[in-house]
Amino acid sequence: MSHAAPEPRIPRMIGSMPVIDVSAWLAGEPGALERIAGELRYACEQVGFYFLTGHGIPQAAIERVMAAAKRFHDQPLDEKMKLKVNQETVGYLPMKGSTTRTSKVNLNTKPNLNEAFFLKRESEEEATRLGRPPGHRNQWPENLPGFREDTLAYMGMMEELGRQLVPVYARALGMPAHHFDAAFARPGMTLRLSHYPHTEVLEDNEFGLAPHTDGNFATFLPPNPVSGLAIRLKDGGWFEVPYMEGAFVVNTGDILAHWSNDVFVSTPHRAVNRSGEERYAMPFFLNANPQTVVECLPSCQGPDRPPKYETMTVEAYSAWFQRTNYPHLQKEKAA
Ligand SMILES: O=C(O)CCC(=O)C(=O)O
Numbered sequence: 001m002s003h004a005a006p007e008p009r010i011p012r013m014i015g016s017m018p019v020i021d022v023s024a025w026l027a028g029e030p031g032a033l034e035r036i037a038g039e040l041r042y043a044c045e046q047v048g049f050y051f052l053t054g055h056g057i058p059q060a061a062i063e064r065v066m067a068a069a070k071r072f073h074d075q076p077l078d079e080k081m082k083l084k085v086n087q088e089t090v091g092y093l094p095m096k097g098s099t100t101r102t103s104k105v106n107l108n109t110k111p112n113l114n115e116a117f118f119l120k121r122e123s124e125e126e127a128t129r130l131g132r133p134p135g136h137r138n139q140w141p142e143n144l145p146g147f148r149e150d151t152l153a154y155m156g157m158m159e160e161l162g163r164q165l166v167p168v169y170a171r172a173l174g175m176p177a178h179h180f181d182a183a184f185a186r187p188g189m190t191l192r193l194s195h196y197p198h199t200e201v202l203e204d205n206e207f208g209l210a211p212h213t214d215g216n217f218a219t220f221l222p223p224n225p226v227s228g229l230a231i232r233l234k235d236g237g238w239f240e241v242p243y244m245e246g247a248f249v250v251n252t253g254d255i256l257a258h259w260s261n262d263v264f265v266s267t268p269h270r271a272v273n274r275s276g277e278e279r280y281a282m283p284f285f286l287n288a289n290p291q292t293v294v295e296c297l298p299s300c301q302g303p304d305r306p307p308k309y310e311t312m313t314v315e316a317y318s319a320w321f322q323r324t325n326y327p328h329l330q331k332e333k334a335a
């Protein structure tokens, strides 16, 4: 069988955002993989962002995690500080706790106006590796019943969805459908529960989250009724992402861009909250397993397109990315 890349297909568009319905692929319909891979190719080459529909994640599960984010951030600061972000960037990152210095499109000098709580894969193995009691890879709030169950259930569903979509990415890049499967058998994953207070007045070069690209493979943002996200299009203009009921906003991160030699673009984006309401966002960052070696795919290089990026592990890239953006990692390094 030939593994040529499918022809790019223009999907339905909402403004600058492609809409990709994956239900036929998830249901195993014949022909769905090639058709959807063609649409994904268009979306990832031209925009780097798309609306994902037909994903099968129940709205109720999303709402439970949204409620968990609100309940977490509604706690008093000293309660949240008990779970202060650690060397693995798991836990609570206070307001102005990060400055986005990896950005290629903006010289970000001011810390971000959001606070966030980070969770990663919970497993006995991870806890043992880190010398913690069973079930304590994450830092869990004490007084929020259901928080742990709801966030872990959601991460489990998102991990499964991510794994199901990886073959579509492989085909969209002209590789065999199962090319990435081993790297995602036990994927890296981070759930970020962010709170952006309403900010009427911003200083010059100040943001809720400054222009940046994501450092992982692909990011899944559940539908957010409170606007604030904007993406930087190829022509340099900023496009405010509208709300689409039931649709995730999905974007390419740097790891996928490196793998694909920038055939798939890791599009810069930023967030500000001028909605008049509190804003919460819950990106799920899917990544390949940390040990994966990311080397330019054969389908994305040629005599006129030599590999642009150094071959490196996911772990090495993530370590650089996080160290550059999070002062809590720089301080401990210096100590
Ligand atoms: O707040 C949003 O909608 C986007 C968040 C984001 O881009 C991120 O956390 O990397």
Ligand SMILES: [Fe+2]
Binding pocket: 212, 213, 214, 219, 269
């Ligand atoms: Fe992002």
